[in-house]
Amino acid sequence: MTEAANSAALAAAERREARGLFLLCSPAVLMIAVVVFLPIGWLFALSFLNEQGGFTLDHYARMLHPAYTRSFQTTFELSFLVTAICAALGYPLAYLMSQTSTVWRALIFVCVLFPFWTSLLVRTYAWLVLLQRRGVVNVWLQDIGLIEAPLRLVHNFTGTAIGMTQIMLPFMVLPLYAAMAAVDRDYVKAAASLGASPLKSFWQVFFPLTLPGLLAGTVLVFVLCLGFYVTPAVLGGGRVLMWSMSIERSVAVYSDWGAASALGVVLLVVTLAILWIMNRLFGVERFIGGR
Amino acid sequence: MTASRTAPTVTIREVTKTYGRFRALDAVSLDIAAGEFVTLLGPSGSGKTTLLMVLAGFVRPDSGSIRFGETEMVLTPPHKRDIGIVFQNYALFPHMSVAGNVGYPLRLRGVAKAEIARRAEAALALVQLQGYGERRVDQLSGGQKQRVALARAIVFEPRILLMDEPLSALDKKLREQMQIEIRQLHERLGITTVYVTHDQREALTMSDRIAVIDQGRFAQIDTPNRLYERPANRFVADFVGESHFLPVTVAGGVARLGDRALALAGPPPMSDGAALLVVRPEKLDIVEGAGAGDGAGNRIDGVVEGSVYQGESFLLQVRVAGGERITMRQPTRREALRRLPQAGEPIALGLHPEDTILVAAERSA
Amino acid sequence: MADTASGVPIGRFRRVWLYALCFLIVLFLVLPTIIVVPMSFTGSRFLRFPPEQFSVRWYEVYFNSVEWRDATWVSLKAAVLTMLVATPLGVLAAYGLHASRSKWARAVEVALIAPLILPLILISIGIFFLYARLGLNNTLLGLVLAHACLAMPFVFVTVLAGLKGYDMNQERVARSLGASRPVAFLTVTLPQIRFSVFSGALLAFITSLDEVVVALFISGGENATLTRRMFTALRDEIDPTVAAISSLLVALTLTLLALGLVFGDRRAGGRS
Numbered sequence: 001m002t003e004a005a006n007s008a009a010l011a012a013a014e015r016r017e018a019r020g021l022f023l024l025c026s027p028a029v030l031m032i033a034v035v036v037f038l039p040i041g042w043l044f045a046l047s048f049l050n051e052q053g054g055f056t057l058d059h060y061a062r063m064l065h066p067a068y069t070r071s072f073q074t075t076f077e078l079s080f081l082v083t084a085i086c087a088a089l090g091y092p093l094a095y096l097m098s099q100t101s102t103v104w105r106a107l108i109f110v111c112v113l114f115p116f117w118t119s120l121l122v123r124t125y126a127w128l129v130l131l132q133r134r135g136v137v138n139v140w141l142q143d144i145g146l147i148e149a150p151l152r153l154v155h156n157f158t159g160t161a162i163g164m165t166q167i168m169l170p171f172m173v174l175p176l177y178a179a180m181a182a183v184d185r186d187y188v189k190a191a192a193s194l195g196a197s198p199l200k201s202f203w204q205v206f207f208p209l210t211l212p213g214l215l216a217g218t219v220l221v222f223v224l225c226l227g228f229y230v231t232p233a234v235l236g237g238g239r240v241l242m243w244s245m246s247i248e249r250s251v252a253v254y255s256d257w258g259a260a261s262a263l264g265v266v267l268l269v270v271t272l273a274i275l276w277i278m279n280r281l282f283g284v285e286r287f288i289g290g291r
Numbered sequence: 292m293t294a295s296r297t298a299p300t301v302t303i304r305e306v307t308k309t310y311g312r313f314r315a316l317d318a319v320s321l322d323i324a325a326g327e328f329v330t331l332l333g334p335s336g337s338g339k340t341t342l343l344m345v346l347a348g349f350v351r352p353d354s355g356s357i358r359f360g361e362t363e364m365v366l367t368p369p370h371k372r373d374i375g376i377v378f379q380n381y382a383l384f385p386h387m388s389v390a391g392n393v394g395y396p397l398r399l400r401g402v403a404k405a406e407i408a409r410r411a412e413a414a415l416a417l418v419q420l421q422g423y424g425e426r427r428v429d430q431l432s433g434g435q436k437q438r439v440a441l442a443r444a445i446v447f448e449p450r451i452l453l454m455d456e457p458l459s460a461l462d463k464k465l466r467e468q469m470q471i472e473i474r475q476l477h478e479r480l481g482i483t484t485v486y487v488t489h490d491q492r493e494a495l496t497m498s499d500r501i502a503v504i505d506q507g508r509f510a511q512i513d514t515p516n517r518l519y520e521r522p523a524n525r526f527v528a529d530f531v532g533e534s535h536f537l538p539v540t541v542a543g544g545v546a547r548l549g550d551r552a553l554a555l556a557g558p559p560p561m562s563d564g565a566a567l568l569v570v571r572p573e574k575l576d577i578v579e580g581a582g583a584g585d586g587a588g589n590r591i592d593g594v595v596e597g598s599v600y601q602g603e604s605f606l607l608q609v610r611v612a613g614g615e616r617i618t619m620r621q622p623t624r625r626e627a628l629r630r631l632p633q634a635g636e637p638i639a640l641g642l643h644p645e646d647t648i649l650v651a652a653e654r655s656a
Numbered sequence: 657m658a659d660t661a662s663g664v665p666i667g668r669f670r671r672v673w674l675y676a677l678c679f680l681i682v683l684f685l686v687l688p689t690i691i692v693v694p695m696s697f698t699g700s701r702f703l704r705f706p707p708e709q710f711s712v713r714w715y716e717v718y719f720n721s722v723e724w725r726d727a728t729w730v731s732l733k734a735a736v737l738t739m740l741v742a743t744p745l746g747v748l749a750a751y752g753l754h755a756s757r758s759k760w761a762r763a764v765e766v767a768l769i770a771p772l773i774l775p776l777i778l779i780s781i782g783i784f785f786l787y788a789r790l791g792l793n794n795t796l797l798g799l800v801l802a803h804a805c806l807a808m809p810f811v812f813v814t815v816l817a818g819l820k821g822y823d824m825n826q827e828r829v830a831r832s833l834g835a836s837r838p839v840a841f842l843t844v845t846l847p848q849i850r851f852s853v854f855s856g857a858l859l860a861f862i863t864s865l866d867e868v869v870v871a872l873f874i875s876g877g878e879n880a881t882l883t884r885r886m887f888t889a890l891r892d893e894i895d896p897t898v899a900a901i902s903s904l905l906v907a908l909t910l911t912l913l914a915l916g917l918v919f920g921d922r923r924a925g926g927r928s
Contacts (some may be wrong), residue, residue, distance in 0.1 A: 370835055376829055378828075380823060587767060
């Protein structure tokens with residue numbers, strides 16, 4: 001066998017093995033491609049087509065209409081608010097988890113993961129029950145005499161924000177905890193030994209080191225909020241119109257595929273842009289993998 | 292258990308493997324005799340493990356040929372090569388018992404149940420683990436795990452045994468004991484063996500021949516004795532054993548250290564120009580008095596800089612006339628200790644012509 | 657005083673506040689869901705805590721309703737079938753990608769986890785649009801296929817993580833000892849990563865069982881899922897039957913989780 005023939009045969013064998021391994025991925029790839037990617041591509045095309053099948057930007061121009069801009073505004077306001085509250089609640093919780101004993105940590109972990117595993121709809125329903133006009137929260141507040149008339153806690157912005165915060169909180173805590181657990185304790189010890197007060201060593205050493213985790217959680221929660229449908233639809237009671245609900249209505253009520261597609265495409269672009277920029281800037285990807 | 296099939300020769304011809312621009316193996320060739328124990332010795336990243344993986348069939352080279360006996364194997368998948376393999380981290384199957392692990396290759400070959408049990412126990416006996424069959428893998432110590440891995444690799448009487456740093460996870464005492472055992476097992480079974488290590492002492496202890504590999508090429512392929520006593524180049528002299536190098540000049544077939552001609556066992560192995568004298572610490576003697584440079588040995592003058600007591604020997608650090616530092620090793624016998632030179636004293640060191648090795652000045656290509 | 661184990665000093669006073677705050681946050685995470693369980697055992701039309709009188713009235717309503725029972729049956733069928741489709745596909749893809757040295761591996765990985773990243777509402781209307789053309793809307797097949805796309809990434813990610821923690825030398829040894837690649841995978845690799853496969857399958861099951869948005873669009877008629885019916889019931893009025901169903905779902909997930917933990921512990925025990 002000449003050497004050239006030999007290396008050709010070896011290269012062919014290498015390619016055959018690579019093809020075989022790729023073949024193992026292909027059923028999954030094929031399924032995702034047909035069921036997820038193909039229709040999204042189709043919608044993308046649809047968003048640029050008018051009823052006669054010609055090219056148009058009308059569907060995008062229509063998004064400047066106040067009915068839509070209001071839903072964008074609501075979506076962004078709600079997403080910012082929920083993300084901020086999640087960060088404010090998630091940071092101390094993750095901090096405690098990283099500092100406390102193994103038993104406490106395991107206990108808190110179970111509590112953080114519990115909502116992860118229970119149905120989203122069940123959790124949303126629970127808030128509906130608790131927050132309604134004659135629900136548990138209002139009854140208790142009246143019983144202890146804090147309020148006289150029941151508060152409007154649900155079917156509005158407030159209720160939606162409360163429910164979304166609870167549902168998004170684990171997505172904030174987990175990357176935060178991962179970042180805090182990875183902080184080398186020796187840095188903080190070194191800062192303390194150099195005479196930094198606990199507060200100072202926290203803000204000047206610990207906090208900056210956990211910033212990537214905070215950013216990862218923030219991005220994750222924000223992006224998930226942007227496209228959230230179920231909880232706002234139930235707790236908003238039709239009064240809180242989110243981006244995702246505009247899309248749903250365009251399809252289900254008006255059968256306006258052009259508008260729905262354009263709204264969907266912009267949502268997709270915004271989502272991917274945020275993920276891409278944050279990943280570029282801070283490499284948050286490693287904190288997001290997995291559930 | 293004996294090697295019922297005749298062990299094949301292994302012929303490696305012009306094997307090249309590149310990863311992008313990195314040449315892991317650069318057209319290496321090696322002939323291994325039937326039943327021979329050959330060690331691939333080299334620093335990490337030298338390509339020794341890549342070559343082993345090529346032999347096993349897990350890495351496909353870009354070009355080249357691997358033959359077992361007369362059969363071309365380079366395109367044969369691993370499971371048809373009939374190779375026993377032992378990895379550093381044991382790679383025992385934790386979901387099987389010890390007997391399950393050792394019997395695994397026999398089950399794959401459709402051997403009858405009773406026969407599997409018998410042969411597995413025989414293989415365990417060979418590695419001094421008779422009666423361990425029912426144990427779980429996680430109940431074994433590191434040394435026992437490695438013995439099980441070894442039993443599993445030889446139980447089906449493979450044509451070739453490959454070992455990838457099998458002992459480096461063990462502590463020193465156990466490692467030295469296992470070296471002897473593996474060597475004895477090899478002598479009993481006569482199985483063609485390729486062993487990979489970065490530990491030069493292990494290689495010297497165990498091998499029929501050692502192939503020193505550096506940057507994807509063989510620097511020298513030789514018996515342990517010749518490799519140590521006659522290193523072919525600076526890399527081998529440096530990597531195998533401890534060496535210091537003193538610059539010498541070669542002119543007209545005569546090598547000179549400073550202005551003193553060196554007595555050699557043969558003609559210098561290189562053409563005229565700069566070369567290096569290999570000085571191994573234990574080959575040096577202290578020469579008593581000035582007149583002792585009596586023609587038989589070569590003499591190196593220097594000044595003692597310090598000494599380190601190391602138990603069975605002590606090391607003397609000597610700065611030679613040219614300014615280089617060398618060390619010499621002396622056993623700590625009474626008379627040697629009595630005349631231990633002090634720092635600052637001038638000293639004359641003798642080197643026998645047979646031990647006077649020259650290598651080319653550059654790293655060998 | 658300073659916690660010696662962690663090395664980050666917190667004063668005792670601040671520590672008490674931190675624990676108190678975190679206690680409230682944990683309550684906020686867990687309590688609302690838990691509290692529905694006792695409330696579901698009420699006899700009245702209004703959900704109160706504590707419930708005024710103990711009754712299994714709403715459980716009876718649930719079990720006696722053909723509609724709810726059918727929806728439950730559809731959900732369970734879909735969840736089991738989704739698990740059966742998503743798990744082998746996810747495992748095969750994870751193995752193929754893990755063993756491959758291809759430069760396309762990264763692109764394939766991104767494509768396979770894309771359903772986790774893309775906005776769910778967009779995926780949903782896309783599938784609705786596609787199924788309208790294929791006549792798959794309101795069919796079990798369509799539902800399972802859609803849910804498999806959402807569930808497969810979880811299997812893929814979990815098994816890939818399992819493979820990363822697995823010593824591929826074991827499979828190499830098996831292959832050199834005479835096992836072909838598929839045999840080595842089945843006899844050596846798969847038993848080692850079985851816990852990842854198991855949790856991936858569990859996640860696939862739960863993903864399908866809990867899924868709302870896609871089901872809202874593509875499941876209907878006799879193939880409406882439980883979550884779809886619950887969602888519709890929620891938008892109209894607060895039906896206490898939903899509290900009973902929610903309690904049952906919580907119980908089911910907790911059972912599955914416990915099952916996962918039991919299997920997980922056995923594996924951990926076997927390794928150490």
